[in-house]
Every structure is written in C-alpha cells, then in structure tokens.
Amino acid sequence: MNTYENIIQNLGNKADFYLDHVCEKIIKDGLHFPNADSINTVFANSNRNPQVLRSLAQLYNHGNLGGTGYLSILPVDQGVEHSAAFSFYKNPDYFDPENIIKLAVEAGCNAVASTFGVLGLNARKYAHKIPFIVKINHNELLTYPNTYDQILFGTVKEAWNIGAVAVGATVYFGSKESDRQLKEIAEAFEEAHNLGMATILWCYTRNDSFKTAKKDYHAAADLTGQANYLGVTIQADIIKQKLPTNNFGFKEIGFGKYDDDMYETLTTDHPIDLCRLQVANSYMGKIGLINSGGGSKGESDLTEAVTTAVINKRAGGSGLIMGRKAFQKPFKEGLELLNLVQSVYLDDKINIA
Numbered sequence: 001m002n003t004y005e006n007i008i009q010n011l012g013n014k015a016d017f018y019l020d021h022v023c024e025k026i027i028k029d030g031l032h033f034p035n036a037d038s039i040n041t042v043f044a045n046s047n048r049n050p051q052v053l054r055s056l057a058q059l060y061n062h063g064n065l066g067g068t069g070y071l072s073i074l075p076v077d078q079g080v081e082h083s084a085a086f087s088f089y090k091n092p093d094y095f096d097p098e099n100i101i102k103l104a105v106e107a108g109c110n111a112v113a114s115t116f117g118v119l120g121l122n123a124r125k126y127a128h129k130i131p132f133i134v135k136i137n138h139n140e141l142l143t144y145p146n147t148y149d150q151i152l153f154g155t156v157k158e159a160w161n162i163g164a165v166a167v168g169a170t171v172y173f174g175s176k177e178s179d180r181q182l183k184e185i186a187e188a189f190e191e192a193h194n195l196g197m198a199t200i201l202w203c204y205t206r207n208d209s210f211k212t213a214k215k216d217y218h219a220a221a222d223l224t225g226q227a228n229y230l231g232v233t234i235q236a237d238i239i240k241q242k243l244p245t246n247n248f249g250f251k252e253i254g255f256g257k258y259d260d261d262m263y264e265t266l267t268t269d270h271p272i273d274l275c276r277l278q279v280a281n282s283y284m285g286k287i288g289l290i291n292s293g294g295g296s297k298g299e300s301d302l303t304e305a306v307t308t309a310v311i312n313k314r315a316g317g318s319g320l321i322m323g324r325k326a327f328q329k330p331f332k333e334g335l336e337l338l339n340l341v342q343s344v345y346l347d348d349k350i351n352i353a
Contacts, residue, residue, distance in 0.1 A: 003343040010306040018310050023353045025266055026276050031316045032285040033352055034069030042286045051196025055165040056237060058131050059198060064108030070345040071290055071319035072338060073133065074104040075113040076327055080138040090328040101126050103327060107338040113168050113321065116154040120162050127163030133200060134159035135168045136188060148206055149177045152184065156191040166198035172206035173227040186234040193235065201236035203227040209253060220249030221267060221274040225281035232287045239282045240321050243291045243308055244274040272353050275315035288318030296328040305337055309344035314353040319345060
C-alpha cells in the first residue's frame with residue numbers, strides 16, 4: 001500500500017467528503033499558499049530583521065517537510081500543562097527529556113517545542129541538530145483551585161542562550177488574565193524578534209461562559225478565528241490553534257460583534273470551511289496556521305491525525321503541531337504516525353480546496 005492509499009484508507013467513507021470539497025465562501029484565490037518561497041514573499045519586506053528570517057528559514061527548511069512551506073512540529077510541554085504522571089504514564093520513557101528530542105529527530109520533524117528544562121538539559125547535544133522552540137509560559141496544575149493562567153517560566157534571553165530559533169507562548173483569550181498575558185507576550189515577542197528568534201503563539205480561548213448548556217464553543221471557528229487575529233496583531237510569525245469543531249460562538253454566547261450575514265458570507269458547516277476562516281484571520285494565510293493534534297484516544301489516533309492534516313492543508317494551513325498522539329505510544333508507532341501526517345503535506349494530490 002502506498003502512502004496516498006494509506007491516507008485514503010484512514011479517511012474511510014469520508015474520503016470524498018474531505019478530498020473533493022471546494023471552498024465557495026472564502027475562495028482560495030485570495031489566499032497565500034504555503035510554498036518554498038513563503039519567507040521571501042511574506043516577510044522579506046516586513047519589519048522582521050535578517051536574523052529572524054534566518055531563524056524562520058531554519059524552521060521551514062528542516063526535516064522531511066523542509067523546503068515545502070509546511071511544518072511538522074513535535075510539542076511536549078504537557079508535563080507542566082497536564083502533569084507529568086498523567087502525560088507520561090502510557091510511555092514512561094518520556095520522563096527522560098532526551099527521548100522527546102530523539103522522537104522529533106527520528107521522525108524528521110521541522111522542530112521540537114518544549115520547556116526550558118527539557119531543551120536546556122540537552123542543548124549542547126541537539127540544538128545544532130534540530131531547531132528548538134522554547135515554550136516560555138505555562139499553565140501549571142499544582143495550584144489549587146487551579147487558576148488556568150499562563151505564567152512565564154523563564155526569560156526570552158535564556159531561550160536564546162539555549163540555542164532556540166523560536167519562542168512559543170500561550171495567551172488564554174477571553175480569560176480574566178488575558179489582558180496581562182497579551183501585554184506580557186507582546187513584549188516578549190518584541191524581545192525575541194530583536195534577538196533574531198521567530199515567534200509562535202498558542203491562541204487558545206478560555207472562559208467558563210464559552211461553554212453553554214447547548215454546546216462548548218471554545219473551539220468555535222469565529223472565536224478561534226478572532227483569537228488568531230489578535231495573535232497576528234502582536235506579530236506572531238506562526239499561529240497555533242485547535243481545529244474548529246463548530247461555529248456561531250459570538251451569536252450563541254451573546255457577546256462581541258456578529259451578524260447573521262457574517263456567518264453566511266464566510267462559512268458553511270464543512271470542517272474545511274471552518275478551518276478556512278481560521279486561515280483568513282491569520283492574514284489570509286500569510287502567517288502560517290498550524291493546528292494542534294489533540295489528545296490521544298488510542299485506536300482512532302491515526303485516522304484523527306490524518307483527517308486533521310487533510311483539513312488543515314486543504315483549508316490553506318501550514319501544518320500540524322502534534323504531540324500526545326505520537327509520544328503517548330511506543331516509539332515506533334509514534335514515528336509512523338508523524339511520518340504519515342507528513343505524507344499528507346508531501347502529496348500533490350491533496351490540494352487547496
């Protein structure tokens with residue numbers, strides 16, 4: 001079985017639904033498509049200095065997707081975000097941080113994203129072998145009751161000392177702490193750019209009111225799309241976002257600015273159209289959108305991973321940042337999953353919808 005047949009097999013009876021869809025709301029003609037020359041066409045005339053361009057080139061030109069304009073990033077900060085025991089009990093090897101980096105290297109990822117501790121402990125051995133992305137803030141789970149706040153765990157300068165080509169950070173848009181986080185990370189991103197590092201923002205929504213009795217709208221296309229727009233406003237070079245699962249967040253929750261015509265003009269309920277709205281809010285794809293892979297669910301992981309990759313690519317996104325579905329498995333199975341996801345982006349038969 002070749003890789004395209006494997007992709008089709010994993011899409012199952014929904015293969016035509018995902019592969020034949022054409023976006024007729026936000027059409028592809030106005031998009032910037034990921035390609036080998038994206039850094040020049042998007043950033044060459046920007047305020048990013050030459051060192052930032054070099055860092056972006058290191059990210060985009062490394063690994064199995066190097067030179068395509070697409071990204072496959074392994075993110076492992078769940079030891080802080082979800083607790084180490086819960087994150088690694090399925091595969092205790094990953095308590096050893098070197099194994100996190102080894103998985104990214106062996107899988108041909110563009111980069112590995114992790115904590116100061118993980119990357120700092122292995123910097124001299126690996127910083128020149130695979131691009132490092134240091135996640136500079138986290139929500140730790142030991143505070144009780146948990147405040148769901150993102151706190152800086154180190155400085156941008158220390159990320160630079162570790163040898164990172166980029167820093168990553170999360171803002172919980174919608175939370176009561178979001179104003180502080182937005183200001184804090186905007187300043188951190190400015191410092192990172194001054195030091196020549198690229199910037200990646202985890203644009204997550206977080207507010208108890210975003211989950212109603214009817215539905216959870218934390219991953220609504222309109223809310224996450226606006227989070228993306230705020231992320232590119234503070235000059236994130238890459239946006240990380242959850243794949244949208246529904247829409248009408250502003251309307252159903254009853255806040256913000258919305259109009260029925262807005263939804264009719266921009267979206268349908270097709271997953272690719274919902275993701276296309278996220279891409280549009282990332283400056284029509286000029287700032288790359290990478291969707292997260294979500295948690296590991298066991299046997300369905302391969303199908304979910306391939307489906308997410310197809311949706312992201314066909315919507316105009318720039319790749320996936322997939323962690324738990326890969327590292328919560330035996331090493332070989334994690335490699336195979338990451339490589340199959342990468343094959344979606346390497347296959348010319350899977351095009352922009």
